[in-house]
Amino acid sequence: MSETGPYAAHARPVESTSAQRTHRYLRLGIGGTLVVILVAILLTVPTVGWLPSLSDYFYTPARNVFVGALVAASLALLALSGRDPERAVLDAAALFAPLIAVVPSVIRPGTVPGVEVECAQCVPAGFESDVVNGVATYLIVLAGVLLLGIVLSIRGAVRGAQLSLLLGGVVFAVVMIVGLTLPEVLLGWAHFVATVLFLGSIAADAVINAFWRTTSATPPRWLRIVYVAIAGVMIVDLLALVVITISTRDAVDAVFPWILIGEIVALGAFVAFWWLQTWQRWDETDPASLIAVSPRLPPL
Structure with missing residues:
Protein backbone atom coordinates (compact mmCIF):
# COMPACT_ATOMS: atom_id res chain seq x y z
CA MET A 1 0.00 0.00 0.00
CA SER A 2 1.62 3.26 -1.13
CA GLU A 3 1.71 6.38 1.01
CA THR A 4 0.06 9.60 -0.13
CA GLY A 5 -0.14 13.12 1.18
CA PRO A 6 2.30 16.00 1.67
CA TYR A 7 4.66 13.98 3.87
CA ALA A 8 4.72 10.81 1.77
CA ALA A 9 8.04 11.94 0.24
CA HIS A 10 9.73 11.03 3.52
CA ALA A 11 9.01 7.38 2.80
CA ARG A 12 10.88 7.18 -0.49
CA PRO A 13 14.16 8.60 -1.83
CA VAL A 14 13.85 11.61 -4.14
CA GLU A 15 16.42 13.39 -6.21
CA SER A 16 17.42 16.56 -4.39
CA THR A 17 18.21 19.93 -5.90
CA SER A 18 21.22 22.08 -5.04
CA ALA A 19 18.97 24.47 -3.10
CA GLN A 20 17.53 21.55 -1.11
CA ARG A 21 20.96 20.20 -0.24
CA THR A 22 22.15 23.65 0.89
CA HIS A 23 19.02 24.02 3.03
CA ARG A 24 19.48 20.55 4.53
CA TYR A 25 23.17 21.05 5.30
CA LEU A 26 22.49 24.39 7.01
CA ARG A 27 19.73 22.89 9.14
CA LEU A 28 21.87 19.89 10.06
CA GLY A 29 24.72 22.27 10.82
CA ILE A 30 22.67 24.27 13.33
CA GLY A 31 21.58 21.11 15.10
CA GLY A 32 25.18 19.96 15.00
CA THR A 33 26.51 23.11 16.67
CA LEU A 34 24.50 22.31 19.79
CA VAL A 35 25.95 18.80 19.84
CA VAL A 36 29.44 20.24 19.40
CA ILE A 37 28.99 22.61 22.37
CA LEU A 38 27.70 19.82 24.61
CA VAL A 39 30.57 17.49 23.60
CA ALA A 40 33.15 20.20 24.35
CA ILE A 41 31.58 20.85 27.76
CA LEU A 42 31.40 17.15 28.65
CA LEU A 43 35.08 16.75 27.76
CA THR A 44 35.87 19.62 30.14
CA VAL A 45 33.80 18.34 33.08
CA PRO A 46 36.44 15.83 34.31
CA THR A 47 38.88 18.74 34.70
CA VAL A 48 36.73 21.56 36.11
CA GLY A 49 33.61 19.70 37.28
CA TRP A 50 30.01 20.82 36.84
CA LEU A 51 29.77 24.61 36.84
CA PRO A 52 26.69 26.69 37.85
CA SER A 53 25.73 27.24 34.20
CA LEU A 54 26.66 26.08 30.71
CA SER A 55 27.75 29.63 29.89
CA ASP A 56 30.43 29.47 32.60
CA TYR A 57 32.35 26.96 30.47
CA PHE A 58 33.45 29.98 28.44
CA TYR A 59 36.22 30.26 31.04
CA THR A 60 37.41 26.67 30.43
CA PRO A 61 39.17 24.92 27.52
CA ALA A 62 35.71 24.58 25.90
CA ARG A 63 35.76 28.31 25.13
CA ASN A 64 36.96 28.14 21.50
CA VAL A 65 34.36 25.55 20.58
CA PHE A 66 31.62 27.45 22.46
CA VAL A 67 32.34 30.73 20.65
CA GLY A 68 32.94 29.20 17.22
CA ALA A 69 29.78 27.09 17.30
CA LEU A 70 27.56 30.05 18.26
CA VAL A 71 28.99 32.25 15.50
CA ALA A 72 28.52 29.43 12.97
CA ALA A 73 24.93 28.93 14.15
CA SER A 74 24.30 32.67 13.72
CA LEU A 75 25.37 32.60 10.07
CA ALA A 76 23.26 29.52 9.36
CA LEU A 77 20.19 31.04 11.03
CA LEU A 78 20.58 34.18 8.93
CA ALA A 79 20.75 32.06 5.76
CA LEU A 80 17.66 30.05 6.78
CA SER A 81 15.54 32.96 7.96
CA GLY A 82 12.80 32.45 5.34
CA ARG A 83 10.03 34.98 4.90
CA ASP A 84 7.52 37.11 6.80
CA PRO A 85 7.21 36.56 10.60
CA GLU A 86 9.57 33.59 10.69
CA ARG A 87 12.22 35.66 8.97
CA ALA A 88 12.04 38.30 11.70
CA VAL A 89 12.41 35.88 14.63
CA LEU A 90 15.23 33.85 13.04
CA ASP A 91 17.06 37.03 12.05
CA ALA A 92 16.67 38.12 15.68
CA ALA A 93 18.16 34.83 16.88
CA ALA A 94 21.04 35.32 14.44
CA LEU A 95 21.63 38.80 15.90
CA PHE A 96 21.78 37.64 19.52
CA ALA A 97 23.83 34.43 19.15
CA PRO A 98 27.18 36.22 18.57
CA LEU A 99 26.61 38.41 21.64
CA ILE A 100 26.16 35.26 23.74
CA ALA A 101 29.51 34.12 22.36
CA VAL A 102 31.64 37.25 22.76
CA VAL A 103 30.27 38.58 26.08
CA PRO A 104 30.70 35.86 28.75
CA SER A 105 28.54 35.27 31.80
CA VAL A 106 29.45 36.84 35.12
CA ILE A 107 30.96 34.47 37.69
CA ARG A 108 31.75 34.41 41.43
CA PRO A 109 35.17 33.82 43.02
CA GLY A 110 35.94 30.12 43.09
CA THR A 111 33.34 29.23 40.45
CA VAL A 112 35.83 28.15 37.79
CA PRO A 113 39.06 26.48 38.96
CA GLY A 114 42.13 28.56 38.06
CA VAL A 115 40.20 31.72 37.14
CA GLU A 116 40.70 34.74 39.41
CA VAL A 117 37.61 36.88 40.02
CA GLU A 118 38.21 40.30 41.60
CA CYS A 119 34.62 41.06 42.69
CA ALA A 120 31.55 39.36 44.12
CA GLN A 121 30.16 38.58 40.67
CA CYS A 122 31.52 39.93 37.39
CA VAL A 123 33.47 39.21 34.23
CA PRO A 124 37.09 38.75 35.41
CA ALA A 125 39.39 41.66 34.50
CA GLY A 126 41.64 39.36 32.50
CA PHE A 127 38.84 38.77 29.98
CA GLU A 128 37.67 42.36 29.54
CA GLN A 162 12.52 45.95 6.71
CA LEU A 163 11.66 44.57 10.15
CA SER A 164 14.93 42.64 10.36
CA LEU A 165 16.91 45.72 9.34
CA LEU A 166 15.07 47.85 11.90
CA LEU A 167 15.76 45.30 14.63
CA GLY A 168 19.41 45.13 13.61
CA GLY A 169 19.67 48.89 13.78
CA VAL A 170 18.13 48.96 17.26
CA VAL A 171 20.49 46.24 18.52
CA PHE A 172 23.48 48.06 16.99
CA ALA A 173 22.51 51.36 18.64
CA VAL A 174 21.79 49.82 22.06
CA VAL A 175 25.00 47.77 22.18
CA MET A 176 27.14 50.70 21.01
CA ILE A 177 25.60 53.28 23.36
CA VAL A 178 25.64 50.99 26.40
CA GLY A 179 29.17 49.81 25.59
CA LEU A 180 30.49 53.37 25.36
CA THR A 181 28.58 54.95 28.24
CA LEU A 182 27.94 52.07 30.66
CA PRO A 183 30.53 49.36 29.95
CA GLU A 184 29.95 47.75 33.35
CA VAL A 185 26.28 47.22 32.42
CA LEU A 186 27.29 45.63 29.12
CA LEU A 187 29.72 43.32 30.88
CA GLY A 188 27.24 42.44 33.59
CA TRP A 189 24.04 41.92 31.61
CA ALA A 190 24.66 41.52 27.85
CA HIS A 191 25.18 37.75 28.00
CA PHE A 192 22.06 37.16 30.10
CA VAL A 193 19.80 39.44 28.03
CA ALA A 194 21.10 38.07 24.71
CA THR A 195 20.53 34.48 25.88
CA VAL A 196 16.94 35.18 26.95
CA LEU A 197 16.18 36.99 23.67
CA PHE A 198 17.81 34.23 21.59
CA LEU A 199 15.81 31.44 23.23
CA GLY A 200 12.68 33.61 23.17
CA SER A 201 13.10 34.00 19.41
CA ILE A 202 13.26 30.22 19.00
CA ALA A 203 10.12 29.84 21.14
CA ALA A 204 8.39 32.41 18.93
CA ASP A 205 9.42 30.42 15.85
CA ALA A 206 7.79 27.30 17.32
CA VAL A 207 4.53 29.24 17.83
CA ILE A 208 4.69 30.62 14.28
CA ASN A 209 5.11 27.11 12.84
CA ALA A 210 2.08 25.91 14.80
CA PHE A 211 -0.32 28.62 13.60
CA TRP A 212 1.07 30.20 10.41
CA ARG A 213 2.00 28.72 7.05
CA THR A 214 5.78 28.59 6.67
CA THR A 215 5.96 25.72 4.14
CA SER A 216 3.94 24.61 1.11
CA ALA A 217 2.36 21.69 2.98
CA THR A 218 0.24 22.02 6.10
CA PRO A 219 2.05 20.34 9.02
CA PRO A 220 0.25 17.37 10.62
CA ARG A 221 -1.94 18.29 13.57
CA TRP A 222 0.21 16.28 16.00
CA LEU A 223 3.32 18.18 14.89
CA ARG A 224 1.65 21.55 15.39
CA ILE A 225 0.55 20.48 18.89
CA VAL A 226 4.13 19.45 19.66
CA TYR A 227 5.38 22.85 18.47
CA VAL A 228 2.97 24.58 20.85
CA ALA A 229 4.09 22.31 23.70
CA ILE A 230 7.76 23.02 22.99
CA ALA A 231 7.09 26.76 22.90
CA GLY A 232 5.26 26.49 26.23
CA VAL A 233 8.16 24.61 27.83
CA MET A 234 10.65 27.20 26.56
CA ILE A 235 8.59 30.17 27.75
CA VAL A 236 8.06 28.73 31.25
CA ASP A 237 11.71 27.73 31.43
CA LEU A 238 12.88 31.18 30.33
CA LEU A 239 10.68 32.91 32.91
CA ALA A 240 12.09 30.60 35.59
CA LEU A 241 15.65 31.33 34.44
CA VAL A 242 15.03 35.08 34.60
CA VAL A 243 13.61 34.86 38.14
CA ILE A 244 16.35 32.52 39.40
CA THR A 245 19.17 34.52 37.81
CA ILE A 246 17.98 37.85 39.23
CA SER A 247 17.13 36.46 42.67
CA THR A 248 20.48 34.68 43.10
CA ARG A 249 22.68 37.32 41.47
CA ASP A 250 23.79 38.84 44.77
CA ALA A 251 23.98 35.58 46.71
CA VAL A 252 27.21 35.22 48.66
CA ASP A 253 27.21 31.45 49.06
CA ALA A 254 27.00 28.85 46.31
CA VAL A 255 23.44 27.99 45.26
CA PHE A 256 21.91 24.88 43.75
CA PRO A 257 22.67 24.83 39.97
CA TRP A 258 19.12 25.71 38.90
CA ILE A 259 20.50 27.83 36.06
CA LEU A 260 22.44 24.87 34.66
CA ILE A 261 19.29 22.73 34.80
CA GLY A 262 17.21 25.48 33.18
CA GLU A 263 19.73 25.91 30.37
CA ILE A 264 19.77 22.16 29.70
CA VAL A 265 15.95 22.14 29.52
CA ALA A 266 15.98 25.12 27.12
CA LEU A 267 18.60 23.54 24.86
CA GLY A 268 16.72 20.22 24.91
CA ALA A 269 13.53 21.98 23.79
CA PHE A 270 15.50 23.85 21.11
CA VAL A 271 17.01 20.60 19.80
CA ALA A 272 13.61 18.86 19.77
CA PHE A 273 12.01 21.72 17.84
CA TRP A 274 14.86 22.06 15.40
CA TRP A 275 15.10 18.38 14.46
CA LEU A 276 11.30 18.07 14.12
CA GLN A 277 11.23 21.12 11.85
CA THR A 278 14.16 19.72 9.86
CA TRP A 279 12.20 16.50 9.32
CA GLN A 280 9.12 18.52 8.34
CA ARG A 281 11.00 20.54 5.72
CA TRP A 282 13.40 17.92 4.45
CA ASP A 283 11.79 17.50 1.01
CA GLU A 284 10.59 21.06 0.42
CA THR A 285 11.45 22.19 -3.12
CA ASP A 286 11.57 25.78 -1.90
CA PRO A 287 11.99 25.37 1.88
CA ALA A 288 10.80 28.90 2.66
CA SER A 289 7.93 28.96 0.15
CA LEU A 290 4.46 30.23 0.93
CA ILE A 291 1.62 29.13 -1.35
CA ALA A 292 -1.01 31.62 -2.48
CA VAL A 293 -3.49 31.03 0.34
CA SER A 294 -4.12 32.59 3.72
CA PRO A 295 -0.94 32.42 5.82
CA ARG A 296 -3.07 31.42 8.82
CA LEU A 297 -3.22 27.64 9.29
CA PRO A 298 -6.50 25.85 10.14
CA PRO A 299 -7.38 25.65 13.86
CA LEU A 300 -5.75 22.84 15.84
Whole structure:
Protein backbone atom coordinates (compact mmCIF):
# COMPACT_ATOMS: atom_id res chain seq x y z
CA MET A 1 0.00 0.00 0.00
CA SER A 2 1.62 3.26 -1.13
CA GLU A 3 1.71 6.38 1.01
CA THR A 4 0.06 9.60 -0.13
CA GLY A 5 -0.14 13.12 1.18
CA PRO A 6 2.30 16.00 1.67
CA TYR A 7 4.66 13.98 3.87
CA ALA A 8 4.72 10.81 1.77
CA ALA A 9 8.04 11.94 0.24
CA HIS A 10 9.73 11.03 3.52
CA ALA A 11 9.01 7.38 2.80
CA ARG A 12 10.88 7.18 -0.49
CA PRO A 13 14.16 8.60 -1.83
CA VAL A 14 13.85 11.61 -4.14
CA GLU A 15 16.42 13.39 -6.21
CA SER A 16 17.42 16.56 -4.39
CA THR A 17 18.21 19.93 -5.90
CA SER A 18 21.22 22.08 -5.04
CA ALA A 19 18.97 24.47 -3.10
CA GLN A 20 17.53 21.55 -1.11
CA ARG A 21 20.96 20.20 -0.24
CA THR A 22 22.15 23.65 0.89
CA HIS A 23 19.02 24.02 3.03
CA ARG A 24 19.48 20.55 4.53
CA TYR A 25 23.17 21.05 5.30
CA LEU A 26 22.49 24.39 7.01
CA ARG A 27 19.73 22.89 9.14
CA LEU A 28 21.87 19.89 10.06
CA GLY A 29 24.72 22.27 10.82
CA ILE A 30 22.67 24.27 13.33
CA GLY A 31 21.58 21.11 15.10
CA GLY A 32 25.18 19.96 15.00
CA THR A 33 26.51 23.11 16.67
CA LEU A 34 24.50 22.31 19.79
CA VAL A 35 25.95 18.80 19.84
CA VAL A 36 29.44 20.24 19.40
CA ILE A 37 28.99 22.61 22.37
CA LEU A 38 27.70 19.82 24.61
CA VAL A 39 30.57 17.49 23.60
CA ALA A 40 33.15 20.20 24.35
CA ILE A 41 31.58 20.85 27.76
CA LEU A 42 31.40 17.15 28.65
CA LEU A 43 35.08 16.75 27.76
CA THR A 44 35.87 19.62 30.14
CA VAL A 45 33.80 18.34 33.08
CA PRO A 46 36.44 15.83 34.31
CA THR A 47 38.88 18.74 34.70
CA VAL A 48 36.73 21.56 36.11
CA GLY A 49 33.61 19.70 37.28
CA TRP A 50 30.01 20.82 36.84
CA LEU A 51 29.77 24.61 36.84
CA PRO A 52 26.69 26.69 37.85
CA SER A 53 25.73 27.24 34.20
CA LEU A 54 26.66 26.08 30.71
CA SER A 55 27.75 29.63 29.89
CA ASP A 56 30.43 29.47 32.60
CA TYR A 57 32.35 26.96 30.47
CA PHE A 58 33.45 29.98 28.44
CA TYR A 59 36.22 30.26 31.04
CA THR A 60 37.41 26.67 30.43
CA PRO A 61 39.17 24.92 27.52
CA ALA A 62 35.71 24.58 25.90
CA ARG A 63 35.76 28.31 25.13
CA ASN A 64 36.96 28.14 21.50
CA VAL A 65 34.36 25.55 20.58
CA PHE A 66 31.62 27.45 22.46
CA VAL A 67 32.34 30.73 20.65
CA GLY A 68 32.94 29.20 17.22
CA ALA A 69 29.78 27.09 17.30
CA LEU A 70 27.56 30.05 18.26
CA VAL A 71 28.99 32.25 15.50
CA ALA A 72 28.52 29.43 12.97
CA ALA A 73 24.93 28.93 14.15
CA SER A 74 24.30 32.67 13.72
CA LEU A 75 25.37 32.60 10.07
CA ALA A 76 23.26 29.52 9.36
CA LEU A 77 20.19 31.04 11.03
CA LEU A 78 20.58 34.18 8.93
CA ALA A 79 20.75 32.06 5.76
CA LEU A 80 17.66 30.05 6.78
CA SER A 81 15.54 32.96 7.96
CA GLY A 82 12.80 32.45 5.34
CA ARG A 83 10.03 34.98 4.90
CA ASP A 84 7.52 37.11 6.80
CA PRO A 85 7.21 36.56 10.60
CA GLU A 86 9.57 33.59 10.69
CA ARG A 87 12.22 35.66 8.97
CA ALA A 88 12.04 38.30 11.70
CA VAL A 89 12.41 35.88 14.63
CA LEU A 90 15.23 33.85 13.04
CA ASP A 91 17.06 37.03 12.05
CA ALA A 92 16.67 38.12 15.68
CA ALA A 93 18.16 34.83 16.88
CA ALA A 94 21.04 35.32 14.44
CA LEU A 95 21.63 38.80 15.90
CA PHE A 96 21.78 37.64 19.52
CA ALA A 97 23.83 34.43 19.15
CA PRO A 98 27.18 36.22 18.57
CA LEU A 99 26.61 38.41 21.64
CA ILE A 100 26.16 35.26 23.74
CA ALA A 101 29.51 34.12 22.36
CA VAL A 102 31.64 37.25 22.76
CA VAL A 103 30.27 38.58 26.08
CA PRO A 104 30.70 35.86 28.75
CA SER A 105 28.54 35.27 31.80
CA VAL A 106 29.45 36.84 35.12
CA ILE A 107 30.96 34.47 37.69
CA ARG A 108 31.75 34.41 41.43
CA PRO A 109 35.17 33.82 43.02
CA GLY A 110 35.94 30.12 43.09
CA THR A 111 33.34 29.23 40.45
CA VAL A 112 35.83 28.15 37.79
CA PRO A 113 39.06 26.48 38.96
CA GLY A 114 42.13 28.56 38.06
CA VAL A 115 40.20 31.72 37.14
CA GLU A 116 40.70 34.74 39.41
CA VAL A 117 37.61 36.88 40.02
CA GLU A 118 38.21 40.30 41.60
CA CYS A 119 34.62 41.06 42.69
CA ALA A 120 31.55 39.36 44.12
CA GLN A 121 30.16 38.58 40.67
CA CYS A 122 31.52 39.93 37.39
CA VAL A 123 33.47 39.21 34.23
CA PRO A 124 37.09 38.75 35.41
CA ALA A 125 39.39 41.66 34.50
CA GLY A 126 41.64 39.36 32.50
CA PHE A 127 38.84 38.77 29.98
CA GLU A 128 37.67 42.36 29.54
CA SER A 129 40.02 43.12 26.64
CA ASP A 130 38.69 40.03 24.84
CA VAL A 131 35.14 41.31 25.32
CA VAL A 132 36.04 44.77 23.99
CA ASN A 133 37.61 43.23 20.89
CA GLY A 134 34.67 40.88 20.36
CA VAL A 135 31.98 43.53 20.79
CA ALA A 136 33.82 46.01 18.55
CA THR A 137 34.14 43.34 15.85
CA TYR A 138 30.46 42.49 16.26
CA LEU A 139 29.42 46.14 15.81
CA ILE A 140 31.64 46.69 12.76
CA VAL A 141 30.42 43.54 11.03
CA LEU A 142 26.78 44.27 11.96
CA ALA A 143 27.10 47.80 10.54
CA GLY A 144 28.41 46.33 7.27
CA VAL A 145 25.57 43.77 7.11
CA LEU A 146 22.95 46.46 7.77
CA LEU A 147 24.42 48.75 5.13
CA LEU A 148 24.48 45.93 2.58
CA GLY A 149 20.92 44.95 3.49
CA ILE A 150 19.68 48.53 3.05
CA VAL A 151 21.38 48.84 -0.36
CA LEU A 152 19.99 45.51 -1.56
CA SER A 153 16.51 46.41 -0.29
CA ILE A 154 16.59 49.74 -2.14
CA ARG A 155 17.70 47.97 -5.32
CA GLY A 156 14.91 45.40 -4.94
CA ALA A 157 17.31 42.45 -4.66
CA VAL A 158 16.03 41.70 -1.13
CA ARG A 159 12.39 42.08 -0.16
CA GLY A 160 10.55 41.96 3.14
CA ALA A 161 13.63 42.61 5.26
CA GLN A 162 12.52 45.95 6.71
CA LEU A 163 11.66 44.57 10.15
CA SER A 164 14.93 42.64 10.36
CA LEU A 165 16.91 45.72 9.34
CA LEU A 166 15.07 47.85 11.90
CA LEU A 167 15.76 45.30 14.63
CA GLY A 168 19.41 45.13 13.61
CA GLY A 169 19.67 48.89 13.78
CA VAL A 170 18.13 48.96 17.26
CA VAL A 171 20.49 46.24 18.52
CA PHE A 172 23.48 48.06 16.99
CA ALA A 173 22.51 51.36 18.64
CA VAL A 174 21.79 49.82 22.06
CA VAL A 175 25.00 47.77 22.18
CA MET A 176 27.14 50.70 21.01
CA ILE A 177 25.60 53.28 23.36
CA VAL A 178 25.64 50.99 26.40
CA GLY A 179 29.17 49.81 25.59
CA LEU A 180 30.49 53.37 25.36
CA THR A 181 28.58 54.95 28.24
CA LEU A 182 27.94 52.07 30.66
CA PRO A 183 30.53 49.36 29.95
CA GLU A 184 29.95 47.75 33.35
CA VAL A 185 26.28 47.22 32.42
CA LEU A 186 27.29 45.63 29.12
CA LEU A 187 29.72 43.32 30.88
CA GLY A 188 27.24 42.44 33.59
CA TRP A 189 24.04 41.92 31.61
CA ALA A 190 24.66 41.52 27.85
CA HIS A 191 25.18 37.75 28.00
CA PHE A 192 22.06 37.16 30.10
CA VAL A 193 19.80 39.44 28.03
CA ALA A 194 21.10 38.07 24.71
CA THR A 195 20.53 34.48 25.88
CA VAL A 196 16.94 35.18 26.95
CA LEU A 197 16.18 36.99 23.67
CA PHE A 198 17.81 34.23 21.59
CA LEU A 199 15.81 31.44 23.23
CA GLY A 200 12.68 33.61 23.17
CA SER A 201 13.10 34.00 19.41
CA ILE A 202 13.26 30.22 19.00
CA ALA A 203 10.12 29.84 21.14
CA ALA A 204 8.39 32.41 18.93
CA ASP A 205 9.42 30.42 15.85
CA ALA A 206 7.79 27.30 17.32
CA VAL A 207 4.53 29.24 17.83
CA ILE A 208 4.69 30.62 14.28
CA ASN A 209 5.11 27.11 12.84
CA ALA A 210 2.08 25.91 14.80
CA PHE A 211 -0.32 28.62 13.60
CA TRP A 212 1.07 30.20 10.41
CA ARG A 213 2.00 28.72 7.05
CA THR A 214 5.78 28.59 6.67
CA THR A 215 5.96 25.72 4.14
CA SER A 216 3.94 24.61 1.11
CA ALA A 217 2.36 21.69 2.98
CA THR A 218 0.24 22.02 6.10
CA PRO A 219 2.05 20.34 9.02
CA PRO A 220 0.25 17.37 10.62
CA ARG A 221 -1.94 18.29 13.57
CA TRP A 222 0.21 16.28 16.00
CA LEU A 223 3.32 18.18 14.89
CA ARG A 224 1.65 21.55 15.39
CA ILE A 225 0.55 20.48 18.89
CA VAL A 226 4.13 19.45 19.66
CA TYR A 227 5.38 22.85 18.47
CA VAL A 228 2.97 24.58 20.85
CA ALA A 229 4.09 22.31 23.70
CA ILE A 230 7.76 23.02 22.99
CA ALA A 231 7.09 26.76 22.90
CA GLY A 232 5.26 26.49 26.23
CA VAL A 233 8.16 24.61 27.83
CA MET A 234 10.65 27.20 26.56
CA ILE A 235 8.59 30.17 27.75
CA VAL A 236 8.06 28.73 31.25
CA ASP A 237 11.71 27.73 31.43
CA LEU A 238 12.88 31.18 30.33
CA LEU A 239 10.68 32.91 32.91
CA ALA A 240 12.09 30.60 35.59
CA LEU A 241 15.65 31.33 34.44
CA VAL A 242 15.03 35.08 34.60
CA VAL A 243 13.61 34.86 38.14
CA ILE A 244 16.35 32.52 39.40
CA THR A 245 19.17 34.52 37.81
CA ILE A 246 17.98 37.85 39.23
CA SER A 247 17.13 36.46 42.67
CA THR A 248 20.48 34.68 43.10
CA ARG A 249 22.68 37.32 41.47
CA ASP A 250 23.79 38.84 44.77
CA ALA A 251 23.98 35.58 46.71
CA VAL A 252 27.21 35.22 48.66
CA ASP A 253 27.21 31.45 49.06
CA ALA A 254 27.00 28.85 46.31
CA VAL A 255 23.44 27.99 45.26
CA PHE A 256 21.91 24.88 43.75
CA PRO A 257 22.67 24.83 39.97
CA TRP A 258 19.12 25.71 38.90
CA ILE A 259 20.50 27.83 36.06
CA LEU A 260 22.44 24.87 34.66
CA ILE A 261 19.29 22.73 34.80
CA GLY A 262 17.21 25.48 33.18
CA GLU A 263 19.73 25.91 30.37
CA ILE A 264 19.77 22.16 29.70
CA VAL A 265 15.95 22.14 29.52
CA ALA A 266 15.98 25.12 27.12
CA LEU A 267 18.60 23.54 24.86
CA GLY A 268 16.72 20.22 24.91
CA ALA A 269 13.53 21.98 23.79
CA PHE A 270 15.50 23.85 21.11
CA VAL A 271 17.01 20.60 19.80
CA ALA A 272 13.61 18.86 19.77
CA PHE A 273 12.01 21.72 17.84
CA TRP A 274 14.86 22.06 15.40
CA TRP A 275 15.10 18.38 14.46
CA LEU A 276 11.30 18.07 14.12
CA GLN A 277 11.23 21.12 11.85
CA THR A 278 14.16 19.72 9.86
CA TRP A 279 12.20 16.50 9.32
CA GLN A 280 9.12 18.52 8.34
CA ARG A 281 11.00 20.54 5.72
CA TRP A 282 13.40 17.92 4.45
CA ASP A 283 11.79 17.50 1.01
CA GLU A 284 10.59 21.06 0.42
CA THR A 285 11.45 22.19 -3.12
CA ASP A 286 11.57 25.78 -1.90
CA PRO A 287 11.99 25.37 1.88
CA ALA A 288 10.80 28.90 2.66
CA SER A 289 7.93 28.96 0.15
CA LEU A 290 4.46 30.23 0.93
CA ILE A 291 1.62 29.13 -1.35
CA ALA A 292 -1.01 31.62 -2.48
CA VAL A 293 -3.49 31.03 0.34
CA SER A 294 -4.12 32.59 3.72
CA PRO A 295 -0.94 32.42 5.82
CA ARG A 296 -3.07 31.42 8.82
CA LEU A 297 -3.22 27.64 9.29
CA PRO A 298 -6.50 25.85 10.14
CA PRO A 299 -7.38 25.65 13.86
CA LEU A 300 -5.75 22.84 15.84
